[in-house]
Amino acid sequence: MMLLRRLPTFAAFAALTAFTFAGPSWATDKDVLVIDKAEDPPTADPGVEVSNNGYTLIFPAYERLVKYDGAKTEVIPELAESWTTAPDNLSWTFKLASGHMFDDGSPVDAAAVKYSFDRVKKLAAGPGDMFPTVKDVVVVDPQTVKFELSAPFAPFLSALATSAGSIINPKAQEHAVNGDDAKAWLAEHSAGSGAFKISAWERNQQITLDPNPHYAGKAPAFKQVIFKIVREMSSRRLQLENGDADLIDQVPVDQAEAMKSSAGVVIESNPSLYVVYLYLNNKKAPFDNPKVRQAISYAADYKGLVDGVMQGQAEQMRGAVPDGMWGHDPQGMQYSYDLEKAKQLLADAGVSNLHISFTYSQADSAWEPVGLALQASLAEIGVTMDMKNVADTTKRELVAKGDYDIATGAWTPDFADPFMFMNIWFDPTKMGAPGNRAFYENPKVTDLITQALATVDQKKREQLYIDAQKITNEDAPYVLLFQKNDIFAMRSSVKGYVYNPMLIQVYNIADMSKSE
């Protein structure tokens, strides 16, 4: 009737609107890079941020004293042109390169370095843990800065290459409110000397980066880089396939497989240092018996998990230090799927009718299938395992309190040093939440890793860590499952991307370009 009579007008209007706006999509512009992310980064503040999602913004916006060399895990100079270490390893002196400037044009000097490290320490919000022994930062002259340590810390140089080591413009302090050290402002803005700066941030929607006009390096190819927040994987995939996004991250293995046939899309899959493993509660019977722990390690179907759950996008671990990091032992012992041996070990331990639980969350999609596979294997050797699915924070709390039998874990190193595995997983002073989640203690191992931490010579350290791994492999406090590949998908027009296993969700956008 009246409404119906107006229908053609409405339809014509709708069609007109559609044609007006269905023009060429923005992402095909050569000067603009569009990256779809699954989650809005919590903050972009190097002093508080602890997630890879936040590092996506921090790395291109800030420079550090040293940086990872391309795809390698060794560090090379960035803001520092050279450095020296005192013979007692208690002080490090850095000479700053000239010409580096913050995005407001002011120079990066020793005072800025001091400001940044003092701030991280004062905020004590997580990134501060990267530099546990830094006592003081001293401005020697505008181009020279000295770090004084309370104890030698062998991975110090590597730690400087992390997000926590980003150098912030001291002028950011002008934005401080109620003594927050500019925490609120730096959460959504940047004040660095990196190739880009954050120019707009619409929460849960998109973040725009513009080039820093004072950047000391080569001017980037992109006039703008946009991070769009698209939670749903299917939506991210359609955006990429339709050319509205150039790159999408956090691609699950099944989607990666399906996208291999999409025209104009390239799947990047690189071995990462992200490991999936299980904690066994070493202080709780029967897991206080190494034989029982070994039995569980023999009951995991490693090949089945890598080929089935991970569709080949993973590699079984060999010792605690993953392949791709120095300190990894290529000759190290590896457990195999051997139920007979597992059964025998349980009999040797005098354990029967075992009833245990498997605590996991949905934070990693591999955990549930890993648990189900283990449950089936254990059932064959007479062990009953209950699956306990909880919220991720709940899982962490239960693990921290040691209130579990078997629990799931995932770990990535913060800096490229075996310290990140050996001196955390096996250190008896770090039991529970800080990292020794198996509540493991072996004085011989403690001794070896403590020595390694105080040694500067890398060759010697490597041997100490390999010796320690020989013991921990035998003791089996954890079930070492696999290290995952890092998968994402991009348009074939995107050039120059370099994967660094230390920089998950970080893109070298300053060196990337587009060919169409």
Add this chain to the structure above:
Amino acid sequence: MSLISTILRRLVLLVFVVAGVAIITFTISHLIPGDPAQLIAGDKASAQTLAHVRQELGLDKPVTQQFVIYVKQLLSGDLGQSLRTRRPVAGDIALFLPATLELGIAALVMAIMIGVPLGVLSAIYKDGPVDQAARVVSVAGISMPVFWFGLALILLFYVKIPILPGSGRITLGIAAPPRITGFFLVDSLVAGDLKAFWSSLYHLILPAFVLAFANLGIITRQIRASMLDVLQEDYVRTARANGLSRSAVILRHALPNALIPSVTLLGLAFGDLLYGAVLTETIFAWPGMGSYVVSSIQTLDFPAIMGFTIVASLGYVLINLAVDLTYMVLDPQIRELG
């Protein structure tokens, strides 16, 4: 009972509802094991760092004292700080709620614009082809999962026949209008930015339709039923006998009366729409409360979950009050019986 006393009575009740919700959500959130400090300081934080963060958040105090502090803050309109976004929860809600409301209102308008005529037509041509078709649409709308339907429409109108955008609120490269209400359609008109207006409208079509479709069935069926009732009434027959045209009787006499019972339904439907918005927002990358709440729940971000629950229950009660008041105005009988 007078209108004013009803409002007063309901507002007093409102205080109890909010207090109850605050107590329940606070208790639940503190019963679930989980250390919010670790969420902030990260998986590898040292014991000292965790202790420092706990102290900063006031989590080192006894639970009862934490509750007193929470209530005090609540009374001054402070919903605390989100653990995940590190921003005030009230600010986050103010930022994301308008996007959800804009989507919800657009969907409601769409559902009414399609549902009311469809309901009227199926009542007039009862058991005819229009009625049958409307029945199919209703059942489809109620039974099709929003998640699936949304993706199917994206596939159709964004990928296969690319005439509509598949995600977001506005075209990439077009600046969002300066924030006044947070409704892009309103703000862009106020700013006189027609480009932003059309782009926002254009981005609203698919998600609003998906959301509207789920509620279309209920509205259509309700209008049809009450229309059939009204069409049996004596006054309709009298009007026809007096020589009024069929369409005049339907539009001027029958429809207004048939709409009265639907007002209640619309109040409920709006609640449903906000609930359905959670999934719709996820699929369409719509930066509203839905995706905010999903992320908050996944990370057990208690202050955010509690803040949202309180605001949502407040909204629900107020919408119900508005519905009841509308009802009283429309139908004097209720005022007398009330």
